[in-house]
Amino acid sequence: MRPALHAEWTKLRTVAGPSWLLLATVALTVALSALALAGESYANADAGVDLPKLSLTGIYLGQAIVAILGVVVIGSEYGFGMIRITLAAVPRRWTVLAAKAVVVGGLVLATGTIAVLACLLAGRLILPGHGFTAAHDYALLSLAHGSTLRAAAGSVLYLVLIALLSLGVAAAVRSSAAAIGIVLGLLYLFPIIAAVVPYPHWQRHLQQLAPMTAGLAIEVTTNLRSLPIGPWAGLGVLAAWSTAALLVGGLVLRLRDG
Amino acid sequence: MSETPAPYRSELPAGRDGFAQLLRAEWTKLHTVRGWMVALVAAGLLIVLMAAVATFHQQTSVQAGPDSPVVAAHPFVPHGPSGEAVTDSFYFVHQALVGDGSITVRVSSLTGDIAQTYNSHSTSQGEQLASTRPGLVPWAKAGLIVKQGTTQGSPYAALMVTGSHGVRLQYNYTHDIAGSPGAVSAASPRWLRLSRSGDLLTGSESSDGRHWTRVGSARLAGLSETVQAGLFVTSPATRPSTQAFSSPSGSSASAVFDHVGLEGQWSKRAWSGVAVGAGTVTPTLTSGSYQQSGGIFAVSGSGDIAPAVDVGSTPADTLAGLFVGLIVVIVLGALFMTAEYRRGLIRTTLAASPRRGRVLAAKVLVLSSVTFAVGLVATTIAVPLGEHLLRVNGNYLYPVGVLSEVRVVAGTAALLALAAILALALGTVLRRSAGAIVAVIAAIVLPNVLVITAALPLAASQWLLRLTPAAGLAIQQTLTAYPQVDYAYSPARGYFPLAPWAGFAVLCAYAALALGLAVVLLRRRDA
Numbered sequence: 001m002r003p004a005l006h007a008e009w010t011k012l013r014t015v016a017g018p019s020w021l022l023l024a025t026v027a028l029t030v031a032l033s034a035l036a037l038a039g040e041s042y043a044n045a046d047a048g049v050d051l052p053k054l055s056l057t058g059i060y061l062g063q064a065i066v067a068i069l070g071v072v073v074i075g076s077e078y079g080f081g082m083i084r085i086t087l088a089a090v091p092r093r094w095t096v097l098a099a100k101a102v103v104v105g106g107l108v109l110a111t112g113t114i115a116v117l118a119c120l121l122a123g124r125l126i127l128p129g130h131g132f133t134a135a136h137d138y139a140l141l142s143l144a145h146g147s148t149l150r151a152a153a154g155s156v157l158y159l160v161l162i163a164l165l166s167l168g169v170a171a172a173v174r175s176s177a178a179a180i181g182i183v184l185g186l187l188y189l190f191p192i193i194a195a196v197v198p199y200p201h202w203q204r205h206l207q208q209l210a211p212m213t214a215g216l217a218i219e220v221t222t223n224l225r226s227l228p229i230g231p232w233a234g235l236g237v238l239a240a241w242s243t244a245a246l247l248v249g250g251l252v253l254r255l256r257d258g
Numbered sequence: 259m260s261e262t263p264a265p266y267r268s269e270l271p272a273g274r275d276g277f278a279q280l281l282r283a284e285w286t287k288l289h290t291v292r293g294w295m296v297a298l299v300a301a302g303l304l305i306v307l308m309a310a311v312a313t314f315h316q317q318t319s320v321q322a323g324p325d326s327p328v329v330a331a332h333p334f335v336p337h338g339p340s341g342e343a344v345t346d347s348f349y350f351v352h353q354a355l356v357g358d359g360s361i362t363v364r365v366s367s368l369t370g371d372i373a374q375t376y377n378s379h380s381t382s383q384g385e386q387l388a389s390t391r392p393g394l395v396p397w398a399k400a401g402l403i404v405k406q407g408t409t410q411g412s413p414y415a416a417l418m419v420t421g422s423h424g425v426r427l428q429y430n431y432t433h434d435i436a437g438s439p440g441a442v443s444a445a446s447p448r449w450l451r452l453s454r455s456g457d458l459l460t461g462s463e464s465s466d467g468r469h470w471t472r473v474g475s476a477r478l479a480g481l482s483e484t485v486q487a488g489l490f491v492t493s494p495a496t497r498p499s500t501q502a503f504s505s506p507s508g509s510s511a512s513a514v515f516d517h518v519g520l521e522g523q524w525s526k527r528a529w530s531g532v533a534v535g536a537g538t539v540t541p542t543l544t545s546g547s548y549q550q551s552g553g554i555f556a557v558s559g560s561g562d563i564a565p566a567v568d569v570g571s572t573p574a575d576t577l578a579g580l581f582v583g584l585i586v587v588i589v590l591g592a593l594f595m596t597a598e599y600r601r602g603l604i605r606t607t608l609a610a611s612p613r614r615g616r617v618l619a620a621k622v623l624v625l626s627s628v629t630f631a632v633g634l635v636a637t638t639i640a641v642p643l644g645e646h647l648l649r650v651n652g653n654y655l656y657p658v659g660v661l662s663e664v665r666v667v668a669g670t671a672a673l674l675a676l677a678a679i680l681a682l683a684l685g686t687v688l689r690r691s692a693g694a695i696v697a698v699i700a701a702i703v704l705p706n707v708l709v710i711t712a713a714l715p716l717a718a719s720q721w722l723l724r725l726t727p728a729a730g731l732a733i734q735q736t737l738t739a740y741p742q743v744d745y746a747y748s749p750a751r752g753y754f755p756l757a758p759w760a761g762f763a764v765l766c767a768y769a770a771l772a773l774g775l776a777v778v779l780l781r782r783r784d785a
Contacts, residue, residue: 054715067696068692176691180691180696181589188704189582191707192710195710195750196578197312198313
């Protein structure tokens with residue numbers, strides 16, 4: 001396993017693409033969060049704005065970049081024929097997939113932590129200037145609050161799980177383009193479809209099943225009762241999607257020719 | 259001596275490097291990949307399927323009698339003089355007046371009540387009245403009105419004082435002219451005068467009944483000789499929050515009028531009171547009433563005289579499947595170019611046709627025609643099917659002109675084509691499918707996800723729908739936002755920050771910009 005990990009790490013470290021993607025993840029996540037923060041003010045907001053969730057809005061965009069990383073880690077190997085060398089060097093295919101998962105997961109864990117902390121810092125700096133002060137019953141964003149810490153740590157885990165989901169899907173369909181289309185379709189289409197299905201209980205079930213709406217329940221810190229699914233249960237749903245994708249991807253890798 | 263054999267010449271005619279050949283080559287490259295064609299057809303079918311799913315929605319059930327079948331029906335929505343959906347509910351103290359003349363009145367008080375908690379399940383009047391608090395909504399209205407008749411939706415001109423928008427001259431539901439600002443009270447009453455001269459109605463206001471200022475005038479084409487004129491009071495429902503999908507609370511207003519005067523050919527007869535459109539608009543707080551003692555009228559009413567909001571569905575509501583289609587054509591558009599780089603086919607393509615700009619033009623033409631055609635077939639089926647299902651299930655559909663309907667149907671197909679072009683151009687620039695696909699999906703689909711999930715504050719999502727390629731979705735817009743109706747005009751409810759063609763132009767500009775960059779880079783770089 002160690003040599004496999006080392007090989008995967010070398011493959012990622014020695015090309016420029018992944019570092020640009022990780023940089024873009026942080027930059028775009030913080031940029032969208034800043035847009036959301038700039039657009040909200042106490043004066044024209046509803047009561048009880050969920051400040052940690054608002055500060056973490058950028059995850060909606062950041063996850064798309066993380067998905068590219070998860071997809072190209074295996075998709076580009078198929079594209080350039082590198083997969084044959086990889087599998088010749090490490091014939092145990094589950095080991096290859098596991099090594100890729102560990103390396104990608106670790107990188108996204110580190111990057112996601114930076115991005116999430118930067119988002120919360122932006123919220124801490126911007127929100128008091130927009131009227132979200134103690135005088136209006138809004139505390140300064142701080143990781144010392146249990147729910148804010150949960151939202152922050154959960155968002156990092158969310159990004160890691162999205163990367164693993166993408167890796168699994170790419171291993172299963174063996175094409176970067178198809179894989180990224182499927183992953184973004186899974187993430188973004190569910191809420192759009194849930195918004196138009198006719199019956200409220202269908203809507204609720206769709207929101208409980210969808211990887212993005214369920215997974216992002218982890219960011220909610222106010223009015224938890226109105227959520228279709230609890231924060232950790234929601235992240236569990238996403239984890240189930242990622243596991244399923246990795247299993248299918250691993251099976252395809254195992255059963256088909258490189 | 260044998261003859262020297264002539265050098266071999268192929269019998270085949272020389273190949274031509276015309277644009278038609280290029281188009282044929284690109285079409286062959288597109289339609290012979292089975293996966294791509296399957297995905298395109300599936301996307302078209304999903305657009306139709308989503309129209310059926312999204313519109314299978316029973317709005318309200320109405321049972322005429324205990325034994326009659328339950329039929330799906332929506333509350334009656336009147337239509338204004340130019341065919342738009344309107345709200346027309348108010349209390350009207352009126353008399354029939356013939357010919358030209360003017361009516362003058364002094365308003366000395368305007369107060370109101372707002373339902374505290376409107377429960378959408380309790381429809382009995384008593385329950386709503388039980389929980390009110392004093393309060394005047396900003397668009398509570400009281401004043402003079404000259405109206406074709408007492409039927410809902412008939413032409414009118416009205417001069418009024420409002421809760422917090424000062425004096426207004428409004429006519430035919432959509433028009434609104436501002437007069438002087440300020441609220442009325444016993445200390446600062448307001449005199450209003452509405453004069454008719456043929457089709458022309460002119461409104462004037464005064465603070466003392468002597469010095470008059472013209473507010474504006476309204477031309478009501480074809481106004482009948484006999485009109486209903488008099489005093490009116492109404493007060494629209496309010497929505498407590500701007501973002502949440504909360505149900506509105508009814509409100510009512512009461513006004514005190516005196517110094518009622520009729521001039522010109524108009525002569526005073528007995529006044530009678532009528533609640534116009536009582537019970538047809540939800541929610542109203544009271545059907546209204548009036549009391550007259552001496553020359554003083556106390557009138558109360560509830561409702562609104564304005565364009566209707568939040569009463570029905572639009573053609574865009576049938577097109578939720580567009581986003582499925584968008585993701586498919588974006589993947590396809592990017593692959594149409596990146597697959598050539600991945601497989602090295604681009605070298606063959608450019609060797610066969612060295613003028614690279616023409617190659618890209620042929621690709622754009624083939625890809626956009628195919629995606630537009632598939633999209634058009636899908637939307638041409640989806641929109642009428644969805645509208646039919648909506649109607650059958652008892653939903654009200656906003657009146658939409660044929661041209662607007664065509665714009666939504668063809669514009670949505672054009673959205674698919676433009677998204678594919680954008681992906682093709684970015685695929686040429688980046689030469690990486692994953693990056694190009696994510697960039698275009700993040701630019702077109704993600705802003706709508708943020709709008710629908712209400713993840714962004716309204717102001718931020720409106721800016722996104724002005725500045726990103728997602729602005730193009732405005733082409734589906736068939737509703738108009740009116741400042742004289744307080745409503746959460748959000749993109750999620752079909753009100754876009756840009757006009758349909760302006761939003762579409764933004765998307766076109768992005769596609770043109772990306773294509774320009776793609777041509778430059780394709781020419782400059784080695785394949």
